Amino acid sequence: MRRRRYPSDTTLKEWALLEQLLPPPACQTPRGGRPEKHRRRDVVDAIRFLVDNGIKWRSIPHDYNIPWQTVYSIFARWARAGVIDHILHQLRSRLREHRGYCPHPVAIVVDSQTVRAAATVSKATRGYDPGKGTEGRKRHIAVDLGGLLVSVLVTAASVQDRDAARDLFSQLRQSQPQVTCAWADTAYAGALVGWAADALDLTLAIVTRPAGAVGFVLLPRRWVVERSFSWLMHARRTVRDYERLPAHAEAHIAWAAVTLMTRRLARLAAQP
Numbered sequence: 066m067r068r069r070r071y072p073s074d075t076t077l078k079e080w081a082l083l084e085q086l087l088p089p090p091a092c093q094t095p096r097g098g099r100p101e102k103h104r105r106r107d108v109v110d111a112i113r114f115l116v117d118n119g120i121k122w123r124s125i126p127h128d129y130n131i132p133w134q135t136v137y138s139i140f141a142r143w144a145r146a147g148v149i150d151h152i153l154h155q156l157r158s159r160l161r162e163h164r165g166y167c168p169h170p171v172a173i174v175v176d177s178q179t180v181r182a183a184a185t186v187s188k189a190t191r192g193y194d195p196g197k198g199t200e201g202r203k204r205h206i207a208v209d210l211g212g213l214l215v216s217v218l219v220t221a222a223s224v225q226d227r228d229a230a231r232d233l234f235s236q237l238r239q240s241q242p243q244v245t246c247a248w249a250d251t252a253y254a255g256a257l258v259g260w261a262a263d264a265l266d267l268t269l270a271i272v273t274r275p276a277g278a279v280g281f282v283l284l285p286r287r288w289v290v291e292r293s294f295s296w297l298m299h300a301r302r303t304v305r306d307y308e309r310l311p312a313h314a315e316a317h318i319a320w321a322a323v324t325l326m327t328r329r330l331a332r333l334a335a336q337p
Contacts, residue, residue, distance in 0.1 A: 075110055079330075122137050160211075175206065175208075177226050177229070178203065180304065205230065296322075303318055
């Protein structure tokens with residue numbers, strides 16, 4: 066058994082939370098399959114190490130005893146199958162229940178963040194954001210009122226917030242149909258407000274800066290999603306976008322959120 070040596074490695078309490086949320090191995094399903102060659106905990110630890118430290122796939126430490134190609138293949142397969150989204154939703158529900166809230170959020174806060182893209186990001190999925198003066202990609206996220214990630218969508222940086230929001234809200238309506246209210250900044254104002262109400266029965270409230278305000282102002286609701294972005298940026302893989310596929314960039318953000326939630330739940334479980 067490999068000795069846990071990195072800060073990103075799962076503790077026993079964290080692994081107990083994650084293990085039960087992973088899909089059963091193929092060999093245990095009716096269709097059957099070969100037994101898995103590598104321990105799942107080592108695979109999860111290798112993915113978390115990459116996300117936390119921002120390394121290349123080929124630089125995954127050898128002491129995990131797993132070829133980097135295998136780790137990448139499992140990462141991609143779990144992202145494609147919705148495994149990471151399932152884990153994210155389950156962990157968020159448990160944290161909300163611990164706080165005394167309904168497990169499923171009915172109100173969200175949305176915002177976007179533009180980050181630079183590496184040379185590995187294709188021209189077809191990157192763009193220039195004139196507002197930020199940055200060429201790369203844009204993350205559009207929705208969080209609950211406690212700042213926990215609910216949904217993420219990655220687009221080219223040239224995509225306007227209000228345009229991407231239509232896809233983000235439609236995605237939310239499918240995965241979280243109970244959501245009825247969303248807060249956003251003025252970049253989401255205009256026709257989007259009426260469209261959200263008519264097409265999705267979603268109330269979109271625009272939070273504006275106070276008249277005459279100068280410099281930084283702490284705005285109601287909006288500060289929640291800004292804090293969430295800062296949490297996610299603690300994982301170095303999210304500081305810049307390296308992924309050829311936007312779906313993989315979304316998966317890295319989800320893994321960063323899953324690590325944060327798992328650690329919180331493990332700390333809560335350790336409290337008397």
